[in-house]
Amino acid sequence: MENVEKTCDELVNWLRERVEEANAKGLVFGLSGGIDSAVVAGLAKKAFPENSLGIIMPCHSNPIDEEHGLLVAESLDLKTTKVDLTNTYDVFMETVSNEGENRLAQANVKPRLRMTTLYYFAQKYNYLVAGPSNKSEFTVGYFTKHGDSGVDIFPIASFVKSEVRELAYCLNIPEKIITKPPTAGLWENQTDEKEMGFSYDVLDNYIKTGSGEKELVEKIEKMNKRSGHKRKFPPIFTIEK
Ligand SMILES: Nc1ncnc2c1ncn2[C@@H]1O[C@H](COP(=O)(O)OP(=O)(O)OC[C@H]2O[C@@H]([n+]3cccc(C(=O)O)c3)[C@H](O)[C@@H]2O)[C@@H](O)[C@H]1O
Numbered sequence: 001m002e003n004v005e006k007t008c009d010e011l012v013n014w015l016r017e018r019v020e021e022a023n024a025k026g027l028v029f030g031l032s033g034g035i036d037s038a039v040v041a042g043l044a045k046k047a048f049p050e051n052s053l054g055i056i057m058p059c060h061s062n063p064i065d066e067e068h069g070l071l072v073a074e075s076l077d078l079k080t081t082k083v084d085l086t087n088t089y090d091v092f093m094e095t096v097s098n099e100g101e102n103r104l105a106q107a108n109v110k111p112r113l114r115m116t117t118l119y120y121f122a123q124k125y126n127y128l129v130a131g132p133s134n135k136s137e138f139t140v141g142y143f144t145k146h147g148d149s150g151v152d153i154f155p156i157a158s159f160v161k162s163e164v165r166e167l168a169y170c171l172n173i174p175e176k177i178i179t180k181p182p183t184a185g186l187w188e189n190q191t192d193e194k195e196m197g198f199s200y201d202v203l204d205n206y207i208k209t210g211s212g213e214k215e216l217v218e219k220i221e222k223m224n225k226r227s228g229h230k231r232k233f234p235p236i237f238t239i240e241k
Pocket residue numbers: 104108111137141142143144145147148183184186192195229230
């Protein structure tokens with residue numbers, strides 16, 4: 001990025017404009033302990049020092065996530081609330097499950113419960129929900145439809161993962177958070193790169209230059225095409241007149 005400080009300032013202004021436009025007062029977001037939500041938190045706190053709220057939502061999560069979420073909050077002097085969704089998830093799964101399980105179907109319930117939680121706080125405080133998706137995840141559909149993508153605004157969705165890292169340094173996010181391997185934390189030992197089958201470096205390079213190893217480029221393009229429905233509003237049937 002040419003001038004990361006300037007970009008940060010522009011992002012902060014952009015957040016203020018979006019919130020004002022919606023007649024809202026501030027921003028709420030999930031604080032996972034990862035870099036993406038840390039950057040959203042850093043920008044939100046700059047835009048709305050008194051009206052930014054990070055929600056920590058463990059759901060059968062690794063306890064280190066909460067520790068890292070609190071570390072981010074402390075470094076930003078950010079207000080947080082913890083909502084433990086573990087029991088809610090268990091009761092929900094017991095209610096819907098009959099026979100035959102599907103790991104992804106189960107895992108995607110977690111981001112959707114988090115989305116429901118964020119909208120509870122958004123309405124309660126007249127805040128908008130800020131989403132942490134970045135351009136790398138967006139390009140290949142690496143997010144849960146109506147889960148972590150179920151938000152009001154996407155401040156960092158036009159930045160690839162390496163640019164999100166630059167923003168994180170600019171916002172003084174703790175080094176530990178910036179350098180740890182990205183994970184959606186939906187199951188034990190999940191990492192983004194292991195699940196996607198390529199590294200963020202490969203993905204970011206493809207997004208920036210359109211090039212890469214043939215097999216991986218084909219894989220990325222296939223994922224991009226297959227996830228198109230997630231980046232669009234659902235189709236609406238219209239009667240021909
Ligand atoms: N062509 C089509 N047109 C319209 N809708 C279509 C469709 N194909 C599927 N669908 C719908 O989409 C659903 C599948 O999409 P979805 O529910 O999103 O599920 P899916 O893409 O299968 O899974 C989400 C992926 O995102 C990852 N994730 C989730 C959360 C956070 C992060 C992170 O790192 O931040 C990553 C997760 O590990 C997993 O790999 C189907 O069940 C169906 O309802």
